[in-house]
Amino acid sequence: DAKTTQPPSMDCAEGRAANLPCNHSTISGNEYVYWYRQIHSQGPQYIIHGLKNNETNEMASLIITEDRKSSTLILPHATLRDTAVYYCIVRGYSGGGADGLTFGKGTHLIIQP
Amino acid sequence: DAGVTQSPTHLIKTRGQHVTLRCSPISGHKSVSWYQQVLGQGPQFIFQYYEKEERGRGNFPDRFSARQFPNYSSELNVNALLLGDSALYLCASTLGRPNTEAFFGQGTRLTVV
Numbered sequence: 001d002a003k004t005t006q007p008p009s010m011d012c013a014e015g016r017a018a019n020l021p022c023n024h025s026t027i028s029g030n031e032y033v034y035w036y037r038q039i040h041s042q043g044p045q046y047i048i049h050g051l052k053n054n055e056t057n058e059m060a061s062l063i064i065t066e067d068r069k070s071s072t073l074i075l076p077h078a079t080l081r082d083t084a085v086y087y088c089i090v091r092g093y094s095g096g097g098a099d100g101l102t103f104g105k106g107t108h109l110i111i112q113p
Numbered sequence: 114d115a116g117v118t119q120s121p122t123h124l125i126k127t128r129g130q131h132v133t134l135r136c137s138p139i140s141g142h143k144s145v146s147w148y149q150q151v152l153g154q155g156p157q158f159i160f161q162y163y164e165k166e167e168r169g170r171g172n173f174p175d176r177f178s179a180r181q182f183p184n185y186s187s188e189l190n191v192n193a194l195l196l197g198d199s200a201l202y203l204c205a206s207t208l209g210r211p212n213t214e215a216f217f218g219q220g221t222r223l224t225v226v
Contacts, residue, residue, distance in 0.1 A: 032212055043117070043203050043217030044156065087155060091212075100146060100169045101205075101215060103155030 004088045009108040018075040020107050022088030025069040031092045033064060034101070035073045037084040044087065044103075047073065083111045115139070117206050117218035125224045126194050134189045134221045138206030144168075145187040146215065147179055148203040156203055162187055163209050191223075199225045 005023040012018040024033065034049040048055055048062045050071075055062045061074040075082055087106040118137045126132050138145050144163040148156035161169035162181035176192045185206075191198055201222050205215040 034214070041201075043205075043219050046214040046216065049212070049214065085155075100158040100161050100171065101148075101156075102158065103148075105155055 004090055004104055006086075006088050006104065006107045008105065009110065011110050011112055012075075012078050014080060014111050014113050015077055018078040018082065018109060018111070020073040020075075020086050020088075020109060021070065022073070023070045024088070024090045027068050027090050028092070031090050033062065033068075033071050034089040034091055035060070035062065036087045036089065036101075036103075037082075038087070038106070039081075039084045047086075078109075078111045080111050080113060082109065084109060117204055117216050119202075119204050119218035119221050121221060122219065123222045123224075125226060128194055128196060128225055130194050131190065131192050132194060132223060134191075134202050134204075134223070136187045136189070136204030136206075136218060138185050138187070138204075139216055142206035142208055142216075143185055144207045144209035145181055145185065146205045146207075147187070147189045148205065149173070150201040150203060150220070151197075151199070159189070194225045196225050199223060 032049050032051050035047040036044040038044045048057055048060050050062045064071045085106040085108050087103050089101050120135045146161040147159040150156040158171040159173050160179040165181045179189045181187045201220040203217050203220045205217045207213050207215045
């Protein structure tokens with residue numbers, strides 16, 4: 001699986017959009033980009049994933065650049081409850097049920113009141 | 114529906130002892146993975162089981178072992194505990210189909226003294 005690079009921390013004002021970048025310059029054609037977050041002392045929570053098209057769900061939007069070397073997770077209206085560590089993970093096609101995820105250190109997003 | 118459940122939530126053991134951690138996946142999920150998260154780091158992949166067979170293993174010593182039962186629940190066993198085994202142990206379940214999201218339990222906090 002390709003390596004990812006994320007800033008160690010970011011601040012965002014409550015009510016504003018939080019934009020979390022991720023660099024994955026060595027991503028290959030069949031690798032997906034996944035985002036998870038982990039609120040203090042809880043298990044990680046799945047947010048969204050995508051291959052090459054932009055994706056949106058009730059939690060967030062995922063914007064993947066055309067060359068797929070980077071992506072941005074967007075939380076449109078951040079609340080205090082969005083304060084967490086956000087992990088960007090690149091994972092290849094996991095046929096056969098092999099689902100091990102490679103977590104880095106993530107970005108600690110702090111939402112300021 | 115219940116999410117991924119792990120037991121116990123907290124545990125204190127003495128160096129050299131053995132520990133068994135348990136995980137029940139989401140109903141219908143056939144794949145279970147185990148992760149170790151030490152303070153300040155992202156989760157590290159230990160094992161992945163699918164249909165009762167080991168499908169993946171991270172870089173952990175043989176003191177760590179696991180198994181999956183016919184009802185898809187799983188146990189993680191750690192022998193000869195070391196102080197460095199103190200961590201949050203996370204279980205994740207997936208359907209086992211390619212490129213589906215993983216759902217994590219709240220973890221078992223193991224402290225080795």
